[in-house]
Amino acid sequence: ASILVWTGSLAAVIGFSSFSVLLYYSIAHLSAIAQPQAERAFPRVLSWIGLVLCLWLAFAVPGNAAIISAIILVVAVAIRAIARRSRRG
16 A cells, blocks of 8 residues: 555555545445345345445546456456366366
């Protein structure tokens, strides 16, 4: 992150950070949606609302931070999948 601050604008770093945090919270909402009814503290509809709002805000960050972050995430997941397949067989 400090390299991004020195090489880019602070607004871009804040955009990348915001996207990442909101994506993390979206994953947390997905986990809450998948929870069994007996373990749930709140109605499932609140998790759905939280998921939709987090994703909406994540892709509403200014500039191209959301697009670049999403591309980096897709590439990282693809590299991980390839590495896992090569270890298996």
